[in-house]
Amino acid sequence: MRIGCLQFAPQVGDIDNNLNRADSCLNKANTDNLDILVLPELAFTGYNFKSLQHISHFLEPSGSGITSLWARTTALKYNCNVVVGYPEKVDVSSKWPTGPEFYNSAIIVNGDGETIANYRKSFLYHTDETWALEGGKGFYEGCIPGLGNTSIGICMDLNPYKFQTPWHAFEFAFHVLEYDSNLVILSMAWMTREDGRMFSRMPNEPDMDTLTYWVTRLEPLIRAEKKEEIIIVFCNRTGIEDDAVYAGTSAVIGIQDGEVKVYGLLGRGERELLVFDTENPPYGKLVYRPESEKSPITSSELLQLGGFPSPLAREHIYLNTNCSKPYPSGNSTETDHSTIDTPPAMANR
Numbered sequence: 001m002r003i004g005c006l007q008f009a010p011q012v013g014d015i016d017n018n019l020n021r022a023d024s025c026l027n028k029a030n031t032d033n034l035d036i037l038v039l040p041e042l043a044f045t046g047y048n049f050k051s052l053q054h055i056s057h058f059l060e061p062s063g064s065g066i067t068s069l070w071a072r073t074t075a076l077k078y079n080c081n082v083v084v085g086y087p088e089k090v091d092v093s094s095k096w097p098t099g100p101e102f103y104n105s106a107i108i109v110n111g112d113g114e115t116i117a118n119y120r121k122s123f124l125y126h127t128d129e130t131w132a133l134e135g136g137k138g139f140y141e142g143c144i145p146g147l148g149n150t151s152i153g154i155c156m157d158l159n160p161y162k163f164q165t166p167w168h169a170f171e172f173a174f175h176v177l178e179y180d181s182n183l184v185i186l187s188m189a190w191m192t193r194e195d196g197r198m199f200s201r202m203p204n205e206p207d208m209d210t211l212t213y214w215v216t217r218l219e220p221l222i223r224a225e226k227k228e229e230i231i232i233v234f235c236n237r238t239g240i241e242d243d244a245v246y247a248g249t250s251a252v253i254g255i256q257d258g259e260v261k262v263y264g265l266l267g268r269g270e271r272e273l274l275v276f277d278t279e280n281p282p283y284g285k286l287v288y289r290p291e292s293e294k295s296p297i298t299s300s301e302l303l304q305l306g307g308f309p310s311p312l313a314r315e316h317i318y319l320n321t322n323c324s325k326p327y328p329s330g331n332s333t334e335t336d337h338s339t340i341d342t343p344p345a346m347a348n349r
Helices: 015-028 052-058 066-078 171-178 208-216 219-224 299-305
Strands: 002-007 036-038 081-090 101-109 115-120 140-144 148-154 183-187 230-235 244-246 251-256 259-265 272-277 284-288 318-320 337-339
Touching (some): 002 015, 002 251, 002 259, 015 272, 036 066, 036 183, 036 230, 081 115, 081 183, 101 148, 115 140, 148 171, 208 251, 208 284, 251 272
Parallel strands (some): 002 036
Antiparallel strands (some): 002 272, 081 101, 101 115, 140 148, 259 284, 284 318, 318 337
16 A cells, blocks of 8 residues: 655645645655545644634535645545545534534545545544534544545544543544454644744654654554554644644554554654555564564454453563664664553643
């Protein structure tokens, strides 16, 4: 599967320039034979809106706004599936006197320019709650021709609901297992708590704290030790909007047989298209298990348990903390490792 993950720095309300920023990144990249192109959450409007009034001029009718037009045009141009986030306005005039509904959504368009799905974010971050409703149908799952069983979430969907449900509920991860998805797409506008000036000093370096957090939120997929690989696309944005500093670090990883392989990874401040073919060897492993320490647990057992069978089962997954930015040679050391554990909920979304 050849995946394109577009990381760039849109600005709030700057639609025309945001479109140009995305197109510029694509024009500089090798887009041949893409199967899927993924863009961040609210890709062309920017994310950090303060209220419904603030975002009202940028809301787009379901499937027919500027984002949908761009998605269809781009899908046809590159003959690939496109996933992109946008602020959706739903006309419910037929339900008068109910007013319009607003959602933080992602549209999925196939290579023929046809809309095949429209997903509405289920778990809202507090910024979303100022203007959007929760999507009422749960996380997206469906079989997309050429891609297989696919689960889609938007940013905060990866976290515990409202940061209130137990960490080990792992709502999104168990959804992926339940629907036996082989492809997982997360369109994101994930922030860091770090100071923007300090954080931006190393734009080519990924934020490994953020990547590690994302992986821990998918821990049930690692514990399930599925023989079939699950490809995960984390498509995040970069840049700064007022007090919001975005973590970048977009990545394509594969989870298989209790291990996490890194296929592609961008720095925290890089603005480019990450392209990788999962038929090629990974750069390295972020999480691995020594063969002698594996104890298989099936997906169904994990789902029935709603978590992990015992604290002892958490002791023998190793986190490769040296797997920072993949080198062109593909070399990655695995000498420095520690058991993977639950980090604090890093602020984020």
